[in-house]
Amino acid sequence: MYVAVKGGEQAIARSLELLAEARRGDPALPELELAQIREQLRLGVARVMQEGSLYDEELAALAMRQAAGDMLEAIFLLRAYRTTLPRFGYSLPLDTSSMRVRRRVSGTFKDIPGGQVLGPTYDYTQRLLDFDPTAPAAVTPATAPLPSQMPRVLDLLDAEALIERFAPGDDAEPFDLTREPLSFPADRATRLQNLARGDEGFLLGMAYSTQRGYAESHPFAGEIRMGEVDVLVCPEELGFAIEIGSITLTECQMINQFQGGNGVPPQFTRGYGLSMGEGERKAMSMALVDRALRCDELGEASYAPAQNQEFVLSHSDSVEASGFVQHLKLPHYVDFQAELSLLRTLAAQQSATPNEQPLSTAGEQ
Amino acid sequence: MNYNFAFLDEDTKRMLRRALLKAVAIPGYQVPFGSREMPLPYGWGTGGIQVTAALLGPDDVLKVIDQGADDTTNAVNIRRFFARVAGVATTEHTADATLIQTRHRIPETSLRENQILVFQVPEPEPLRTLEPREAETRSLHALADYGLMHVKLYEDIAQYGHIATSYDYPVLVDGRYLTSPSPIPKFDNPKLDQSPALMLFGAGREKRLYAIPPYTRVESLAFEDHPFEIQRWEQQCELCGAGESYLDEVIVDDHGKRMFVCSDTDFCGQRRAEASA
Numbered sequence: 001m002y003v004a005v006k007g008g009e010q011a012i013a014r015s016l017e018l019l020a021e022a023r024r025g026d027p028a029l030p031e032l033e034l035a036q037i038r039e040q041l042r043l044g045v046a047r048v049m050q051e052g053s054l055y056d057e058e059l060a061a062l063a064m065r066q067a068a069g070d071m072l073e074a075i076f077l078l079r080a081y082r083t084t085l086p087r088f089g090y091s092l093p094l095d096t097s098s099m100r101v102r103r104r105v106s107g108t109f110k111d112i113p114g115g116q117v118l119g120p121t122y123d124y125t126q127r128l129l130d131f132d133p134t135a136p137a138a139v140t141p142a143t144a145p146l147p148s149q150m151p152r153v154l155d156l157l158d159a160e161a162l163i164e165r166f167a168p169g170d171d172a173e174p175f176d177l178t179r180e181p182l183s184f185p186a187d188r189a190t191r192l193q194n195l196a197r198g199d200e201g202f203l204l205g206m207a208y209s210t211q212r213g214y215a216e217s218h219p220f221a222g223e224i225r226m227g228e229v230d231v232l233v234c235p236e237e238l239g240f241a242i243e244i245g246s247i248t249l250t251e252c253q254m255i256n257q258f259q260g261g262n263g264v265p266p267q268f269t270r271g272y273g274l275s276m277g278e279g280e281r282k283a284m285s286m287a288l289v290d291r292a293l294r295c296d297e298l299g300e301a302s303y304a305p306a307q308n309q310e311f312v313l314s315h316s317d318s319v320e321a322s323g324f325v326q327h328l329k330l331p332h333y334v335d336f337q338a339e340l341s342l343l344r345t346l347a348a349q350q351s352a353t354p355n356e357q358p359l360s361t362a363g364e365q
Numbered sequence: 366m367n368y369n370f371a372f373l374d375e376d377t378k379r380m381l382r383r384a385l386l387k388a389v390a391i392p393g394y395q396v397p398f399g400s401r402e403m404p405l406p407y408g409w410g411t412g413g414i415q416v417t418a419a420l421l422g423p424d425d426v427l428k429v430i431d432q433g434a435d436d437t438t439n440a441v442n443i444r445r446f447f448a449r450v451a452g453v454a455t456t457e458h459t460a461d462a463t464l465i466q467t468r469h470r471i472p473e474t475s476l477r478e479n480q481i482l483v484f485q486v487p488e489p490e491p492l493r494t495l496e497p498r499e500a501e502t503r504s505l506h507a508l509a510d511y512g513l514m515h516v517k518l519y520e521d522i523a524q525y526g527h528i529a530t531s532y533d534y535p536v537l538v539d540g541r542y543l544t545s546p547s548p549i550p551k552f553d554n555p556k557l558d559q560s561p562a563l564m565l566f567g568a569g570r571e572k573r574l575y576a577i578p579p580y581t582r583v584e585s586l587a588f589e590d591h592p593f594e595i596q597r598w599e600q601q602c603e604l605c606g607a608g609e610s611y612l613d614e615v616i617v618d619d620h621g622k623r624m625f626v627c628s629d630t631d632f633c634g635q636r637r638a639e640a641s642a
Contacts (some may be wrong), residue, residue: 008436008437008438009436016550048554178401178402275497310499322407324408330409331438332548334433337550338531338552342612344528
C-alpha cells in the first residue's frame with residue numbers, strides 16, 4: 001500500500017549530518033587550519049576569490065574547507081555571503097602600471113625594460129610528482145632589486161602608434177553587474193566584468209576555440225604581469241585619495257592582429273584579462289575571449305561561439321550554470337506526468353489509425 | 366552573524382518592490398531586475414525566494430509547495446529557510462496562507478483576495494526555445510509579434526492533430542503580453558484567469574520579474590477550431606477519491622503497478638480529513 005511520502009524535513013536533517021561527517025573525514029587526523037589553506041593552497045584561494053568576486057583570503061579558505069575542496073561550491077558559498085555585504089563605496093581605478101611586479105613575461109620581445117621576470121611559476125617544473133617533499137631550499141636573493149615601476153609593454157608599442165589607443169577616461173562609468181541585470185548588447189566594461197566572474201574552465205574552452213579557427217585573432221601575449229597593486233579610495237568627506245591596502249593581481253594584455261575595417265586602419269588590437277591573486281590561465285583566457293567579443297566594434301565577421309556575446313556572457317557564470325544544470329535532480333513529477341499523458345494520447349491515436357501517416361506528410365504519399 | 370529580516374537587506378527589498386510594482390502595472394511584461402545571489406542555487410527557486418523575501422512581513426503566514434506538495438525536499442528547504450531568517454509562521458493549508466511560494470503547480474483550493482501566489486520561474490521568456498536571442502525576443506514583445514508561437518502551435522496540430530504542449534503552456538495576459546505561466550501543467554492555466562489572488566513570478570537566474578494582477582484576463586493560446594483543453598484522467602485519486610484534481614502517477618511495486626494520487630497534498634489531506642470526520 002502506498003503511503004504518501006512524508007519526512008522531507010527529517011531527511012534533510014540527516015543528510016546534513018552525513019555531509020558534516022563526510023566533510024571532516026577521519027577525526028583522528030587534525031582538521032585543516034584556514035591559515036594552512038591560505039598559505040599552501042593559495043592558487044585555489046585565488047580562484048575562489050576571483051570567481052566569488054570577493055578579495056578575502058581568509059573567507060575563501062573557509063569556503064574551500066567547508067566545500068571539501070569543491071571549488072565551484074566554495075565560489076557559491078563566497079558569492080552567497082558577498083551578496084549580503086553593504087557597499088561603502090567604490091575604489092579609484094587600479095593602476096597596474098605601478099604594480100610591484102613579482103612576475104612579468106612578454107611573448108613579443110626578447111628583452112624589455114625591466115626585463116623578463118619568471119617569478120614563482122609552474123611553467124618549468126617538469127611536472128614530476130614529488131614523492132618525497134622536503135623543506136624548500138632558501139630562495140637565492142636577486143643580484144639587483146626589481147625596478148619599482150616597470151613600463152607596460154603595450155605602452156611601448158603605443159608610443160609608435162602601432163596599436164589601438166584608449167585614452168584614459170574615455171569610458172562611461174561602468175555599472176555593477178552584481179546589482180543590475182545584464183542586457184544586450186553589452187558594452188566592453190560590462191563584458192569584462194562578466195568574464196572576470198566567469199568560470200575558468202568555460203573561458204579556457206572558449207579561448208582555446210578561438211585558437212583553433214573559431215574566430216582566430218592571431219594573438220601574442222604582449223605582457224603578463226603579476227604582483228601587488230595598491231587600492232585607493234577617495235571618501236567624499238575627505239576629498240583626496242587614501243590607500244586602504246594592496247591586493248595581488250594578474251594582468252594579461254594580448255596583442256592581436258587586425259586587418260583594418262570599420263574605418264580603422266590595420267593595426268594591432270588589444271584583448272584584456274585581469275584576475276585576483278595568481279590567476280594566469282584565467283587572465284589569458286579572458287583576454288582572448290575579450291578580443292573575440294570585440295568583433296562587432298571592429299567590423300569583423302561574427303560566426304563563432306566565442307564572438308557571440310549572448311552565448312558567452314549568458315553561460316559563463318559557474319554559479320548560474322551549476323545551479324540550473326543540477327536543478328534537474330529536483331522533482332519534476334508534475335510536468336513528467338503531463339508529458340506521460342500526452343505521449344499516451346499520441347500512442348493511442350497511432351494504434352487507432354495504424355496506417356495513417358502524420359498529417360503534415362500525408363500529402364507526400 | 367545576524368542576517369536582516371528575511372535575509373535580504375532593505376535596499377534590495379526596495380529595489381525588488383519597485384520592480385514588482387512595475388510588473389503589476391504592466392501585466393505580463395518581464396521586468397529586468399538586479400537579481401541577487403541567494404544562498405540557494407540558481408534554478409532552485411532564487412527568483413521566487415527573492416520575491417517572497419521582499420514581500421514577507423512578520424504577520425505573514427507562508428506556505429511553500431513544490432509539485433503541489435508541501436513535503437518535497439526543496440519545498441521543505443525553502444520553508445526552513447524563511448522560518449530561520451524571517452521567523453514567520455508557516456502552514457501547509459492553502460486557506461490559511463497569506464503568501465504561497467510554488468514550483469510547478471497552482472493549489473487546487475481556490476485562492477482568494479489578499480493572498481499572493483509567488484511562482485518560481487526557470488525561463489521567463491515564452492519565446493526562448495523559438496528564438497534564443499534576448500535582443501530579438503524583447504523587440505518581438507514590443508511589437509506584440511507572436512507569430513512564431515502561433516506557427517509553433519499550428520505545426521503541432523499539423524503533425525499530431527492537436528497542440529502538443531502539456532506544461533508551461535503559453536498565455537496572453539490582458540490581451541497584450543505573451544507570458545510563460547512557469548512550468549505548471551496546462552491543467553492549471555484556467556486558474557490564472559480572473560484570479561482574485563495576486564500572482565507574481567520571479568526568475569532569479571534570468572533576472573526577470575512579472576505579474577498577473579488580480580482579476581486580469583489570461584487566455585491560453587488556441588485556435589477557433591482547436592480550442593484549449595486541459596488534461597483529464599480516467600482514474601480518480603486513490604487516497605481521497607477526487608476526480609477533478611491533478612493526479613501524480615506513482616509506481617508501487619516491482620512489476621510497475623501504478624496508482625494515481627493528488628499532486629496537491631494539502632487538498633488531498635483535507636478531503637480525507639473531511640471524509641473521516
